Amino acid sequence: MKKVAIIGGGFAGSKIAKSLENDFDVTLIDTKDYFEFTPSILSAITDPACLEDIQIMHTHYLKKAKVIIGRAEKISGNEVFVGKRKIKFDYLAISSGSKYSFPFKEHDALITSRANRLRNHYEDLHNSKNVLIIGGGLSGVELAAEIATKCHDKKITIVHAMDRLIERQPEKASEYAKRFLEKKGVKIIFNELIKGNRKVRSKENFFTDRGKKIESDIAFLCVGITPNSDFIRKSFPKLVDKKGYASTDESLNLKGFRNIFVGGDVTDIKEEKTAQNSIEHAKVIASNIINLERGKPLNKYVHKERAMILSLGRHRGILTYKNFVIAGIIPSMIKRHIQNKEMGSLKG
Template structure:
């Protein structure tokens, strides 16, 4: 190994956040630096597979992966980061972890259990909740709400599914053509969609199982799932050295190289960045690839002028509709049905994601 590579391998790289961006980057640099991954949970979860795991709990066995499975040459700290100084990260369990380079990839806040077994049990509980319900209310018409409605409608066609969304159309993060195709597909599966209304969840009656909308409609449902957006996972940064690097939405401002603006050795990747693009997993993977390339360059003493530039993602999105269909928006066209479904919906990219993490795409545990 060259002297520069040996020096790089001794550099302390701390990655905060074990989602798509953070886990991908940590894995790719584990043999190029002294890597520490800080995450409040002991596992990496393929986020776009969680809705399938709710209707088919065994699916979670492949999509929920202990960090130690792919991070074989790094350290995992199962805790939350609570502070950052110029030289170290403090964690909720009292550790002080020094860094030479830091990557923040805390995405959006979404409470999940710490242990993998607990997460898998949570899928089983949600599946039982669906199984035992005759009618189901889904609150939120973004990709999560739409995909959950599709999963339930296909696997449980006899259940009454109602989706309520406060926007004027579904899937507001993509174009109206895709939204209209999605609405028609849901209608074909007998999913009732109510737009431009909110559900008052504060006055839910467990006994009567009735829900009131902002327009006075009454919806009867045995259970509900809240599928609205979650805030960026950046509230903890407001008291750190990066407090002035947050924009009004709580996103970290980055430059074209994915470094936090004004910082030489701190990067931000994934959903927490202020890059104006659709927040999607495949783009988080691209962030990780660019940041990894730049970190390798810097850790081996390379010229900053040769750093890779991140090119903003184009308007591409595929929203799964059950097991065989999907709606896809590409830069010049929008299509729905079995073709985009063949691309995504069957396996939801779980096999290819596992393979990209260096794992067997098919193996599941007992």
């Protein structure tokens, strides 16, 4: 059997591993021992009991693939280096995703330590009065809504550098989110930045670039994502751009390598970095590995505009598709359905 190595067990990597494990000798390499449904992590931050619905160990959904818990440090055209181990491959899928600050994502974590850290973090949130959210993009808005609808004693402030929330979404969606949050007592400061490069969870006051003092017992950094591509840069420096994204061609090959593919947040494809797009990349990569084996031409990845759903607490949400916006209970029901469907498909 031909060997397939996969780096990263997030949305893209878990899907590729599951699709190919019956026909190839698959090895999944991940720094974590579990898959986590990141879009629902915001509800687990305010209710850690939800965590078990959104996590699954890799060894529980993969029946035949080998799982190696470790960090890929370097790659060549036919090997992955993980500590002292060398994993040989005929095909490689790089799906190492991106970093967000704690508590949204953690990389070097086992499922039990992740649960403990989130529970401790929940205690910190529970004991805090003033909550600062830095960034009013999708995750900042969802987090503010989660906290405002579940923890009624908090004074929440969002500081957003732009003049409207979720500014890449249609204006109607921004307006709905603003109205919803302000009704719940959330203070929103637009067009200002938090100064300095502080450790965001420290119990101290923050200042904006216009000199406004923000009291904060707990702060969340909801801006910026960084691709996990150090090992690609170390191996092929010219194939990683300034921001850290990997050069990917239309068949999702790492440029210049017919047997190495790249999918998910780490690619340099110009589109929103979402779980939905990562899953679509995974389908193309799995089919292209099969196509190469059968001597067939490679499929191309074509970006499509997809609906986005933002939840506002448990019972409200906003669905946007191009300029079309629906807000209310239906989007939140659809989002829960997607979570159950995705987790159900892994649990089998």
